[in-house]
Amino acid sequence: MKKxxxxxxxxxxxxxxxxxLVRVEDGKIKEIRGNPRHGGKACVKAxxxxxxxxxxxxxxxxxxxxxKRGEGKFERISWDEALEIITTKLKAxxxxxxxxxxxxxxxxxxxxxxxxRFLNAYGGFINTALPHCDSAKIVAFxxxxxxxxxxxxxxxxxxxxKDGMMILVGRHAFGGMDDATIPRDVxxxxxxxxxxxxxxxxFTADAAKADWWIPIKPSGDTAFFLGxxxxxxxxxxYDKEFVNDWVREGDFDKLRAYIADKTPEAxxxxxxxxxxxxxxLAEDCAKAPSVGVDSFKGIMLGRALDFGHAWTIFLAITGxxxxxxxxxxxxVTPLAPVxxxxxxxxLHELGWHRTGPDKETFAKYSFIMEPTWYESQAIKNGDLxxxxxxxxxxxxxxxxxxxxxxxxxxxxENGEYQLELLVTYEIxxxxxxxxxxxxxxxxxxxxxxxxxxxxxxxxxxxxxILRQPVVEAPGECRHSNEVFIEIGKRLTPxxxxxxxxxxxxxxxxxxxxxxxxxxxxxxxxxxxxxxxxRKYKKRGxxxxxxxxxxxxxxxxxxxxQALPRPGLASEYGVDEDKYPFILVSYxxxxxxGAGQWTHNNPQLRDRVSGLYENxxxxxxxxxxxxxxxxxxVVTLSSxxxxxxxxxxxxxxxxxxxxxxxHGFGSTVGRVASMGEGVSDNILIPDAGSALxxxxxxxxxxxVSCRVQIEK
Amino acid sequence: MKQLSLMIDLERCIGCKTCIVACRNYHELVDxxxxxxxxxxxxxxVESKREGTYPDLSLTTxxxxxxxxxxxxxxxxxxxxxxxxxxxxxxxxxxxxxxxxSKDCIEACPYDVIQFNExxxxxxxxxxxFDRIHAGEIPVCAEVCLTNAIxxxxxxLLKQRAVDDGRNVVKAMSTQSxxxxx
Numbered sequence: 034m035k036k037x038x039x040x041x042x043x044x045x046x047x048x049x050x051x052x053x054l055v056r057v058e059d060g061k062i063k064e065i066r067g068n069p070r071h072g073g074k075a076c077v078k079a080x081x082x083x084x085x086x087x088x089x090x091x092x093x094x095x096x097x098x099x100x101k102r103g104e105g106k107f108e109r110i111s112w113d114e115a116l117e118i119i120t121t122k123l124k125a126x127x128x129x130x131x132x133x134x135x136x137x138x139x140x141x142x143x144x145x146x147x148x149x150r151f152l153n154a155y156g157g158f159i160n161t162a163l164p165h166c167d168s169a170k171i172v173a174f175x176x177x178x179x180x181x182x183x184x185x186x187x188x189x190x191x192x193x194x195k196d197g198m199m200i201l202v203g204r205h206a207f208g209g210m211d212d213a214t215i216p217r218d219v220x221x222x223x224x225x226x227x228x229x230x231x232x233x234x235x236f237t238a239d240a241a242k243a244d245w246w247i248p249i250k251p252s253g254d255t256a257f258f259l260g261x262x263x264x265x266x267x268x269x270x271y272d273k274e275f276v277n278d279w280v281r282e283g284d285f286d287k288l289r290a291y292i293a294d295k296t297p298e299a300x301x302x303x304x305x306x307x308x309x310x311x312x313x314l315a316e317d318c319a320k321a322p323s324v325g326v327d328s329f330k331g332i333m334l335g336r337a338l339d340f341g342h343a344w345t346i347f348l349a350i351t352g353x354x355x356x357x358x359x360x361x362x363x364x365v366t367p368l369a370p371v372x373x374x375x376x377x378x379x380l381h382e383l384g385w386h387r388t389g390p391d392k393e394t395f396a397k398y399s400f401i402m403e404p405t406w407y408e409s410q411a412i413k414n415g416d417l418x419x420x421x422x423x424x425x426x427x428x429x430x431x432x433x434x435x436x437x438x439x440x441x442x443x444x445x446e447n448g449e450y451q452l453e454l455l456v457t458y459e460i461x462x463x464x465x466x467x468x469x470x471x472x473x474x475x476x477x478x479x480x481x482x483x484x485x486x487x488x489x490x491x492x493x494x495x496x497x498i499l500r501q502p503v504v505e506a507p508g509e510c511r512h513s514n515e516v517f518i519e520i521g522k523r524l525t526p527x528x529x530x531x532x533x534x535x536x537x538x539x540x541x542x543x544x545x546x547x548x549x550x551x552x553x554x555x556x557x558x559x560x561x562x563x564x565x566x567r568k569y570k571k572r573g574x575x576x577x578x579x580x581x582x583x584x585x586x587x588x589x590x591x592x593x594q595a596l597p598r599p600g601l602a603s604e605y606g607v608d609e610d611k612y613p614f615i616l617v618s619y620x621x622x623x624x625x626g627a628g629q630w631t632h633n634n635p636q637l638r639d640r641v642s643g644l645y646e647n648x649x650x651x652x653x654x655x656x657x658x659x660x661x662x663x664x665x666v667v668t669l670s671s672x673x674x675x676x677x678x679x680x681x682x683x684x685x686x687x688x689x690x691x692x693x694x695h696g697f698g699s700t701v702g703r704v705a706s707m708g709e710g711v712s713d714n715i716l717i718p719d720a721g722s723a724l725x726x727x728x729x730x731x732x733x734x735x736v737s738c739r740v741q742i743e744k
Numbered sequence: 745m746k747q748l749s750l751m752i753d754l755e756r757c758i759g760c761k762t763c764i765v766a767c768r769n770y771h772e773l774v775d776x777x778x779x780x781x782x783x784x785x786x787x788x789x790v791e792s793k794r795e796g797t798y799p800d801l802s803l804t805t806x807x808x809x810x811x812x813x814x815x816x817x818x819x820x821x822x823x824x825x826x827x828x829x830x831x832x833x834x835x836x837x838x839x840x841x842x843x844x845x846s847k848d849c850i851e852a853c854p855y856d857v858i859q860f861n862e863x864x865x866x867x868x869x870x871x872x873x874f875d876r877i878h879a880g881e882i883p884v885c886a887e888v889c890l891t892n893a894i895x896x897x898x899x900x901l902l903k904q905r906a907v908d909d910g911r912n913v914v915k916a917m918s919t920q921s922x923x924x925x926x
Contacts, residue, residue: 064769066888074890080765087776207758209890216891220756238758241803248799622760636774638781641789642764645781652798684798704781 035060036503041068041557043485043500045424045478046078046085047625048140048185050485051213052558053079055503062086062479062504071558072214072492076622077643079213081636086479086504090461090633090703093508096472102442102450105467105701112509115471116516119421120523122454123155126419127524132156133383134418136408138425139513142500143486145368147537148423151517153377154528157419160408160427169332169728173341177583178354179576180362186489187211188325189564193222193358197323200230200314202254202344203331207238208622210329212491227358228321230314232257232331234617235650235692236685247314248687251615251737252335252602253304254328258343259599260300260308261315263292265350270319272352279569280349281581288346288584291596303599323358324351330619333736335602337728342586343597349582355567362568362575363489366497366559369544371537375528407431409440410721412452421456423475423513428464429627429699429712432736433673433719441468458513461629464701475513480506482549483514484538494564497542499549499557592730604718604726604738608672612739614655616671617686618695618713626696627712633702646708648679650692651742656682661744668743671716678711680742691740716740747834748872749899750886751906751923752806754914756893757790759805763885763894764788770873770884773859785859787870788885807894809885810857810870811920812836821852826867834899834921835874840866872896899923 039054044065052071056064062083067074095115100106126132135157141149152159167185174180187206191214193199199219207216220242223229231240232247232254240246249257265271266289276285297308297315318324326348332340345360353359408427411417420441431437445451457466458475466472483500490496514534521529531537539548545559552559574580586595605615623643624631637643649669651661661667663682668675669691678693686692698712699705717738720727726735764786768774773785792805812829816836819827826842827849829835838849838858845865850858858869873883877896881887886896895902899921903913906925917924 063772064766066766075762075888076890077760077762077765080762080769080888083769084774084776084779089777207760209760213890216758216760220891236799236801236803238760238803238805240801241805242755242758246799246801635779635781635784636765636768639784640782641786642761642768642784643781654798684794684796684801685803686798688798707781 039066040501040503041070041499042503043478043483043498044075044079044082045500046082046630047210049210049212050142050498051075051079052498055479057503060504067213068556068558070556071490071498072212074213074217076209076213078209078623078625078631078637081631081634081643082479084634084636085460085630086477088461088633090629091507092459092462092472092474093510094474095509098470102455102468102470103438107472112511115473116519118471119454119456120520122419123520123524127155131418133158133378134416135421136160136411136417136419137421137423138408138427139423140425142483145371145484145486145541147514147521147534148517150371150375150528151521151525153375154521154525156378158378167329167332169337169341170328170344173338173345176586177342177345177349177577178362185211186361186363187215187327187491188359189357189361189491190215190218190222190325191492193225193227193325194322195226196321197222197227197325197358198230198318198321199223199227200232200318200324200326201239201243202232202326202328203334204327204329205237205239205620206327207242208620210620210625214492228317234687234690235619237619238622245314247306247310250303250305250601250687251617251690252340252605253306254331255336255340255343255597256300256303256599256601257306257311258340258347259292259295259597260297260304260311261318262288262343262347262350263295263300264297264312264315265319266292270316271350275352276350279354279575279582281577281579281583281585284582284584285350288596295599300599303601318351323356324348324353325358325360330617330736334617335604335726335728335735335737336598336600338594338730339597342594346584346597349584354582355569357566361489361494361564364495364565364568366486366495367544368486368541371531371540373528375525407720409433409437409719412440412443413721415451417452419454419456420452422465423458424628426463426465426627426629428468429696429714431719432714432717433722434712434714435674436719436721438468458516459629461633462701463629464627464699467701473513473516474508474510476506476510479503480510481512481514482534482538484541484549486541490560493560493562496558496560497545497552499552501553501557589730594730602726602735602737604723604735608739612671612741613689614691614740614742615689616713616716616737616740617690617692618736619692621694624694624696627699628696629699629702629705632696632699633705635704638704638707644694646679647694647697647710648681649742650683650686651680652686652688652690653682653684655688656680659742659744661742665744669716669740670743671718671738671740673718673722674715676711676715679709691742695736745834746832747812747899747921748877749812749897749902749921749923750809750872750883751895751897751902751925753893753895753911754804754806754924754926756891757806758891758893759790759792760890761790762888762890763807764790766888767870767884785861785868787857787859806917806924807885808855808857809872809922810836811855811922812872813920817852817854818849818858821848823848830874833872833874833877835872837871837874838867838869840868843867
């Protein structure tokens with residue numbers, strides 16, 4: 034199968050999964066480009082994918098643990114032996130009525146990802162790690178607008194008109210995490226006369242291009258937006274026609290009453306942004322032909338659902354939903370179901386093993402994708418017995434990572450571990466694989482089939498991108514989807530009556546009159562060619578029960594969250610004397626999370642073409658006060674953790690914050706373990722020990738905490 | 745005079761380094777199996793300038809290729825006559841076959857853009873994708889630039905277009921063949 038030429042496929046250096054073209058010469062990858070049929074851009078991570086493909090660290094055969102968990106001692110085994118161990122354990126778990134104590138930790142590449150099908154058929158749960166990201170945004174959108182969940186629906190920046198407003202609230206859009214075309218589109222819109230506003234405790238690469246940088250107190254975003262909502266309503270600047278036509282009757286009056294005391298002056302005291310700034314931005318937005326808002330870290334820094342709620346209310350009263358430059362609504366691609374469709378385990382019956390035995394606390398939990406929210410807590414509670422991780426690195430990504438590492442090593446009964454089996458699929462060994470019982474060699478995204486089907490792709494709304502093998506996989510690598518299908522055939526054959534992954538995708542594509550082969554011939558992408566605007570009008574309203582926008586959430590009345598609470602995140606109100614700074618994590622275009630794809634990649638860790646280390650950012654004035662010089666090695670401590678790290682003294686951060694780039698600190702990998710990088714998750718308390726801080730309703734976990742810095 | 749050039753828009757460059765890696769891939773500068781960080785050759789680099797104090801800040805980033813100097817010091821420094829400024833394009837090229845590995849050019853280059861292949865003993869650098877442009881293609885950096893901050897063309901025309909669009913050439917940065925605008 035030695036291919037030559039430019040082959041369309043999809044990148045997977047990050048979760049944007051941009052459509053790319055790969056130049057292959059005699060079976061070797063030479064170059065990468067953005068696919069012109071889908072926006073035509075690919076970022077630095079995509080370009081560096083070739084270094085991943087040919088890395089020395091590639092795992093090429095299955096391994097079995099021979100030492101203790103965490104020791105990292107393994108021996109080579111055959112696929113037959115590996116699959117025998119896994120299926121025997123899974124069969125025993127199901128036979129004893131505990132199938133729901135299996136969790137698979139992975140990112141679903143589409144709603145019909147074969148891994149998810151296996152889980153639903155078998156009766157296990159999924160952990161997508163999304164509560165660490167933007168689940169609260171998804172929950173807020175679903176509650177207000179109805180519709181289908183989608184993890185990233187940025188405003189269509191390509192559609193912003195002249196004089197439109199583009200607001201990034203703790204969103205590093207130039208990091209390319211939604212689509213590689215976004216930086217171009219934002220700058221093009223700016224060139225047409227649109228305004229870019231960045232609300233962020235950090236002066237980011239986006240802020241460098243912004244018309245206005247507003248350094249806000251972390252988690253002050255809800256107060257800021259409530260102040261704007263107050264100003265817009267109090268001065269009659271809201272979009273009356275849109276509110277009359279599309280907001281549920283009664284909701285606006287409830288909002289008006291609630292907002293009466295949320296004046297810009299009052300909100301200014303919470304978010305530490307001058308009231309005049311809140312008013313000015315509110316007036317600019319009310320006047321503008323469109324306002325698009327995107328947020329990510331803004332929601333992750335705490336009180337996430339409240340901010341998601343204030344954000345959707347703001348869009349509603351300014352009439353910026355599904356209009357050019359505003360908030361797009363996702364849509365569903367008409368793929369055919371693969372019958373019989375497995376229903377999955379009953380979340381309400383069996384899914385209460387997320388963070389503790391207190392079921393009441395989680396009774397209002399509303400994020401459908403996260404039954405196993407915190408793995409370490411579920412293990413401690415005896416509710417997680419088999420964990421399978423694919424393209425996931427919980428040993429580094431779980432908040433309070435040392436708790437995770439301790440939990441997976443907890444002794445259980447009969448000389449077994451409390452977590453009875455831990456399996457990882459790896460392109461290259463990761464921090465997580467060090468603890469695994471079985472490590473399976475995965476195929477890279479250049480070597481496998483995948484049907485990427487999302488309700489929202491940045492360029493055209495809903496659509497499909499085909500990931501296809503462009504080169505052969507090394508050694509004995511098998512893609513996790515192929516293996517899940519194989520295990521499915523053994524354990525729940527009635528749901529796996531198709532030949533393989535390609536046959537599974539063929540069945541779904543039949544809904545569009547397509548097949549994998551046809552899609553290949555078409556150039557690997559399908560879309561309606563347009564995202565469309567104001568789609569709710571044709572459909573007689575929104576996806577909510579009333580068909581109108583729900584600004585008021587009566588189901589959360591008893592939680593005191595029927596309307597957004599303006600306060601800062603709970604964790605910032607404790608230990609203020611001992612830990613005077615707030616830790617703010619951020620992202621760059623060079624790395625995606627803590628994955629080995631980018632962190633074990635020499636080009637992305639190279640000082641010239643990437644980022645080698647992650648010194649912490651300390652404001653100059655704050656540094657002078659505590660006697661810290663640029664380049665000093667300091668101790669950064671929180672109530673649960675402590676790291677030694679180099680300080681970068683800078684003007685580009687609020688004086689009450691410490692900035693840290695998320696995702697560093699791996700001890701595994703030839704490249705990833707180089708340098709002085711540290712992991713922020715050592716400092717952030719795990720959810721189980723700080724349950725009162727978590728936004729359990731929105732399913733959001735906090736990625737921040739208070740810290741102290743000492744020389 | 746013929747002078748091909750790259751025009752770099754300081755309002756659009758976000759310092760993403762996509763061009764650096766794409767350039768390396770095309771020019772086959774990376775040993776994918778063995779490369780380690782901070783040891784990989786490069787024909788482009790990103791520089792930046794931060795100004796102001798909190799909260800009034802500015803950050804400008806730009807990419808630096810070989811500037812294809814008007815009177816190139818590397819050409820003059822090379823004892824082996826391995827470096828020439830091409831009359832047809834104005835591109836400064838190193839002939840690896842002729843290069844004797846003296847590193848005189850590296851010493852002479854005021855912009856620190858010349859790389860050296862220790863294993864095979866020759867100097868090399870950005871040639872504005874000489875082979876591509878003769879086939880009607882544009883240099884890789886201009887093709888892949890994430891924000892379309894890099895434009896390729898005849899220097900005089902690029903400059904004319906920038907001025908017509910109401911843009912300013914940053915004179916202090918544009919003293920050689922590469923143009924920077926804001």
